[in-house]
Amino acid sequence: MTHHLSLTDIADLNGRFDLYGGVHKGLRKAGCDMLCRLGSTDYENPEEAASALSALRTFLMLAAAHVAHEDDNIHGVLQQRGGTTDTVDHQHDDHRRAFDQIEALACSVETVSPIGRRAAGRKLYLAFAAYLAEDLAHMHEEETETAAQLWKTFTDEELLAIEMRIVASMSPEKNMAFMRLMIPAMNPVERAAVLGSVRTGAPPEVFNAIIEFAVRPSLSEKAFSDLAARLKLAA
Ligand SMILES: [Fe+2]
Known part of the structure; x- marks a missing residue:
């Protein structure tokens, strides 16, 4: 990958459906949290190291699932309508190589002799930062x-259908895990919008399970009560 540090112009949403917005906020927050955790972990403490590596593996599993969701549900249909995805396809290939390298470094933290653990943890931290x-x-x-191409090529109804296909392709557990990433990363208006549409689209017991197992544990008390007020949840 060639590196030109540049900020591509950021267009206004103009009311269009933001297919990437919520999940990318979730992945950014989880990635930043993970990086800080890998930097502050005491790798010489076996329980602490094991818990950090377990969180890392959950993160990598969700990041890999996300890349596959985009490959399977976005890139193909965009190409079919004349769009180009070469750059992001290559970046996804780079990501998959990085996931393998990070997993190998995580394994070496577990298998190296006690005296080498701190050094192995440093390598893992630096590799994750670069990723x-x-x-x-x-x-x-x-x-x-890519979003500009999507807005030019698809209607909002079609983009929403893409998102629904991605959601439908996942197990309830995986949907729950993505909610746990996304909800705390969103602002209050976005949280209320996402959960409002979950409430409209899903049976009440599914909505309640998402609130209790994904939303409540991932928010501060203050943020949760703000959300509950916006959704008019019964206390
Ligand atoms: Fe991507």
């Missing part, structure tokens, strides 16, 4: 270049 830097630049490309 995250590329992912941030990649998501910027998607939310500027």
Whole structure:
């Protein structure tokens, strides 16, 4: 990948459907949190290291799932209508290589002799930081270049149908895990909008489960009561 540090012009949403917005906010927050955790973990403490590596593996699993969702549900249909996805396709290939390298470094933290653990943790931290830097630049490309093509090529109804296909392709557990990433990363208006549409589209027991197991545990008390007021949830 050639590197020109540049900020592609950021267009106004102009009321269009923001296909990438919520999930990318969630991945950015989770990635930044993960980076700080990998930097502050005491790798010589076995329980602390194991817990950080377990969180890392959950993050990598969701990041890999996200890349596959975009490949399977966005890039193909955009190409069929004459769009180009070469840059983001290559970036996704780079991501998959990075996931393997990070997993290998995580394994070496687990298998190295105790005296080498701190050094192995440092390598893992630096590799994750480099990956995250590329992912941030990649998501910027998607939310500027690719999103502009999507808005030109598809109606909002079609974009919403793409999102619904992605949601329908996931198990309830995986949907829940993405909610847990996304909700705390969103602002109050976005949280209320997403959960309002979940409430409209899903059975009440599914909505309630999402509130109790994904939303409440991921928000501060203050943020949760703000959301509850916006959604007019019964206390
Ligand atoms: Fe992507």
